[in-house]
Amino acid sequence: MTTAKPGPIIPPEAAPLRTLTVTMAVMCTLACLAIGALTLINRAVDQWSHGLSSEATVQLRQMQGVDPQAELAKLQTLLGQTAGIAAVTVMDPKDAARLLEPWLGTGNTADLPIPRLIRLSLDETHPPDLEALANRITIEVKGASLDTHQRWQAELTRMARSLSLLAYAILALIAASAVAMVIFATRTVLDANRQVVDVLHLVGARDGYIARQIDRRFLATGLYAGLMGVGLALLIFLILGLSGRVSGEGLAAASRSLLFAPPTVSLTSYAALLAVPVAATAIALITSRLTLIRMLRNVL
Amino acid sequence: MVRLDAVGLRYGGGPEILKDITFRLDPGAFCFLTGPSGAGKTSLLRLLFLALKPTRGLISLFGEDVTALPQPAIPLMRRRIGVVFQDFRLLDHLTTFDNVALPLRITGQRREAYAQDVMDLLAWVGLAHQADAFPPVLSGGEKQRAAIARAVISRPELLLADEPTGNVDPALARRLMHLFLELNKQGTTVFVATHDEQLIRQTGAPALHLEHGQLRAA
Numbered sequence A: 001m002t003t004a005k006p007g008p009i010i011p012p013e014a015a016p017l018r019t020l021t022v023t024m025a026v027m028c029t030l031a032c033l034a035i036g037a038l039t040l041i042n043r044a045v046d047q048w049s050h051g052l053s054s055e056a057t058v059q060l061r062q063m064q065g066v067d068p069q070a071e072l073a074k075l076q077t078l079l080g081q082t083a084g085i086a087a088v089t090v091m092d093p094k095d096a097a098r099l100l101e102p103w104l105g106t107g108n109t110a111d112l113p114i115p116r117l118i119r120l121s122l123d124e125t126h127p128p129d130l131e132a133l134a135n136r137i138t139i140e141v142k143g144a145s146l147d148t149h150q151r152w153q154a155e156l157t158r159m160a161r162s163l164s165l166l167a168y169a170i171l172a173l174i175a176a177s178a179v180a181m182v183i184f185a186t187r188t189v190l191d192a193n194r195q196v197v198d199v200l201h202l203v204g205a206r207d208g209y210i211a212r213q214i215d216r217r218f219l220a221t222g223l224y225a226g227l228m229g230v231g232l233a234l235l236i237f238l239i240l241g242l243s244g245r246v247s248g249e250g251l252a253a254a255s256r257s258l259l260f261a262p263p264t265v266s267l268t269s270y271a272a273l274l275a276v277p278v279a280a281t282a283i284a285l286i287t288s289r290l291t292l293i294r295m296l297r298n299v300l
Numbered sequence B: 001m002v003r004l005d006a007v008g009l010r011y012g013g014g015p016e017i018l019k020d021i022t023f024r025l026d027p028g029a030f031c032f033l034t035g036p037s038g039a040g041k042t043s044l045l046r047l048l049f050l051a052l053k054p055t056r057g058l059i060s061l062f063g064e065d066v067t068a069l070p071q072p073a074i075p076l077m078r079r080r081i082g083v084v085f086q087d088f089r090l091l092d093h094l095t096t097f098d099n100v101a102l103p104l105r106i107t108g109q110r111r112e113a114y115a116q117d118v119m120d121l122l123a124w125v126g127l128a129h130q131a132d133a134f135p136p137v138l139s140g141g142e143k144q145r146a147a148i149a150r151a152v153i154s155r156p157e158l159l160l161a162d163e164p165t166g167n168v169d170p171a172l173a174r175r176l177m178h179l180f181l182e183l184n185k186q187g188t189t190v191f192v193a194t195h196d197e198q199l200i201r202q203t204g205a206p207a208l209h210l211e212h213g214q215l216r217a218a
Ligand SMILES: Nc1ncnc2c1ncn2[C@@H]1O[C@H](COP(=O)(O)OP(=O)(O)OP(=O)(O)O)[C@@H](O)[C@H]1O
Pocket: B011, B014, B017, B035, B036, B037, B038, B039, B040, B041, B042, B043, B044, B086
């Protein structure tokens, strides 16, 4: 009897698919890098808004004809009466002066009317009404003002938003070019097998049957390229993470935090990375299937 | 079974190859098609296996108007037709066995279900020893027999053959004709285009003559 396994209906000539595998793997790597950046941005926004909104600062400027100690006492009483403030720390004037040293030089600050800084830790579960508090402080304590860091925080958040929009745009572009590549490769495969497809049609094969013979390979290509892309991206993160000196602390630390964050945090980022091969497979399969069905219908 | 009504065909903007072709094949008929080279025999057969649409006129197969056939119904109709192509159209990347089995395989049948039938048929056309060979290494006559085996493996209701004995010796030609007659006895309608006058006489079946785009009884 003859060989046990029937030969493949479409010849396994793989050249267009090999090119597609390589380019799709590269695009998947880029997608993973974009996702890594997105993850870091989102985490940073979380930390900023968290860290900053759990704190506020009161500045008490020295004013002529006003006793700073009396105003400070008044301020402390007022803050003590306000619900939602967990702790009040009055910064030592020397510490405050030290903060200015980089700009003014050592020992030059003695005569300057440096404002007193009072740090407030806010109760995050029951935060005070910061707007009302700011009003009271300005009215009741001479030279005092509340800085809630909100403006600073809004600025950072806005910047981070634009960065993550950019990352999403990059992901969309990568997906779009992957679709275009798959369409192109599908056409190439179909053109190379025009004769075979004609014969299949003439012996009564359905378009769906012929399409399945071909898009199976695209499914494998997408999956393989996706996994290669993720692997390559993880390798890049690892190399960056291990080479702190070369790549600069910032990038290295960022890569490390991507790879080795505690499970609760890293779970989502790993899930996002694993979505890349899934998306690559889906794009390859669906795009080639639709292209095949459309093209096969046009040949009689 | 087959009905053509005032069918005309031209390729692109060229001359009309077929003009006002009108004829019918009854179920169970056995009929030859003759005519000089370039008369349009292959073109007429291509109309019949739905590889071409007529420029004008009506074609109906199995009682259905094929010009009005919806796209999804075309594969199903083609499965009822076996075709032997003048240029064989074997798939070079598949073995003789797989080539012959193709019409069964594309309907979703499993290899175990058809393997014996395919081997029997290959033995009948004298190709059993070439079952695992690929078409590029087959002789012209062997390719022709493989093409014939592929056309008849699914026991089609209509068999269209274009010069099916052009590459074999007279003895083998008679043997292949015998296969066609055997199928015809079991109910297959057979329509064979050929130049071989002797074969037509030996078979004793009626022939239609195509010339200058017109069809007449030979
Ligand atoms: N695809 C095509 N495009 C344009 N002209 C074609 C095409 N196929 C065939 N023709 C023309 O149609 C005419 C009939 O060709 P056809 O192949 O039907 O002849 P035939 O009777 O089968 O000839 P033969 O006996 O040599 O096989 C020829 O003049 C040929 O040039």
